[in-house]
Amino acid sequence: MTQVTKEELAAWADGEVTGTRGKEIAAAVAADPRLQAEVEAHKALKAQLSAHFAPIAEARVPDRFSALLSGTDAEQKPAEVVDFAGAREKREARRWIPRWGYFVGPALAATLVLAVVLPGGPDTLEDSDPALAMALDSQLVADQDTGGETRVLLSFVNEDDRYCRAFSQPDRTGIACRDDSGWALQLEMAGTRQSGTEFRQAGAEEILAAAQDMAAGPALTAEQEAAAREAGWR
Amino acid sequence: MNPPFEQQVLDLLPRLRRFATGLAGNAADGDDLCQMCVERALANRRKWQEGTRLDSWMYRIMRNLWIDEARARSRRSQTFVGEDAGLSVGSDGAQEAAVELGNVDRAMQRLPEDQREAVLLVMVEGYAYKEAAEIVGCPVGTLNSRLVRGRDALLALLEEAA
Numbered sequence: 001m002t003q004v005t006k007e008e009l010a011a012w013a014d015g016e017v018t019g020t021r022g023k024e025i026a027a028a029v030a031a032d033p034r035l036q037a038e039v040e041a042h043k044a045l046k047a048q049l050s051a052h053f054a055p056i057a058e059a060r061v062p063d064r065f066s067a068l069l070s071g072t073d074a075e076q077k078p079a080e081v082v083d084f085a086g087a088r089e090k091r092e093a094r095r096w097i098p099r100w101g102y103f104v105g106p107a108l109a110a111t112l113v114l115a116v117v118l119p120g121g122p123d124t125l126e127d128s129d130p131a132l133a134m135a136l137d138s139q140l141v142a143d144q145d146t147g148g149e150t151r152v153l154l155s156f157v158n159e160d161d162r163y164c165r166a167f168s169q170p171d172r173t174g175i176a177c178r179d180d181s182g183w184a185l186q187l188e189m190a191g192t193r194q195s196g197t198e199f200r201q202a203g204a205e206e207i208l209a210a211a212q213d214m215a216a217g218p219a220l221t222a223e224q225e226a227a228a229r230e231a232g233w234r
Numbered sequence: 235m236n237p238p239f240e241q242q243v244l245d246l247l248p249r250l251r252r253f254a255t256g257l258a259g260n261a262a263d264g265d266d267l268c269q270m271c272v273e274r275a276l277a278n279r280r281k282w283q284e285g286t287r288l289d290s291w292m293y294r295i296m297r298n299l300w301i302d303e304a305r306a307r308s309r310r311s312q313t314f315v316g317e318d319a320g321l322s323v324g325s326d327g328a329q330e331a332a333v334e335l336g337n338v339d340r341a342m343q344r345l346p347e348d349q350r351e352a353v354l355l356v357m358v359e360g361y362a363y364k365e366a367a368e369i370v371g372c373p374v375g376t377l378n379s380r381l382v383r384g385r386d387a388l389l390a391l392l393e394e395a396a
Binding site: 006007010011014016041042045046048049050052053054056057058059061062064065066068069070 | 240241249338357375379385386
């Protein structure tokens, strides 16, 4: 019985193996249902991917490309996209969808000096700012009123295994962590939020960079967050 | 007499956009990548030899741009605030993003770059293994094994998502 590797079988399925060897593989496939299944899976995936990406090739090419190519003199044409990351950031600023992953990086570390690191004291937000404490207790990132005073940006677990939440308010952003007595503010920064749905206020990027430094792992998913609220953030 | 260079590039654009979207994972990033590729090709048009395949030349440019970008991005995003976390920051954004990416796109994005480009070049763009290997700049055997690993990973991911 002919031995056929996965690589050889894929190549054969793609019409890359012909001649004597091609015939040998064809015979081996005909005799072995497992090989047949693998060839079928290969072809089915190829068909699925072709169909998935076909609409892009069939769509009308945006005008920006024909404009780029319509001139005869290359110097006359605008060469706007010289930096991919820059273009992405510009575009996302337009869409107002923050993708913090791209903003929170080593470059921001220098701006962290702006953050006021509060001394860990006995004061909890339950005493000093009950409204904020309540918002931190109750609001989930994925499900909150955009018109509210407090907006929770994300939740994470810090290195002491406590739940922490980064939040923004119209005039400030901050991070609070929950200990046994309640929520304690870890740091806060002044900032302004432009409207209920726009939360790229000054300070948010720095706060998220600070969250990155404090966190022991990734930000909580919506499910993890809901479970944490259920457990009283302990 | 061949059509002018610009016209040939224009004719390739639908395919180039498809490849760019596959590499970048979404249409908006794909179009930025595609625009960079066209600009690079225009700037370097004298390096292209008339009579050789313009498509392979441009795919190679795009692929190299993307690899550079992917390296820069992995340096930038050494962060715990992953794409998923970022998208959940605003519920409006999360919804838009969720309709942007389907199962296939998400599965493709989880492949290593070398496997993703092998899968795209052969299974979507329809290149022979030898042509795909030349675009990537690797031996045919390497391309073949990347394709198989990428394919198997995709099949597993899609099954998981189903």
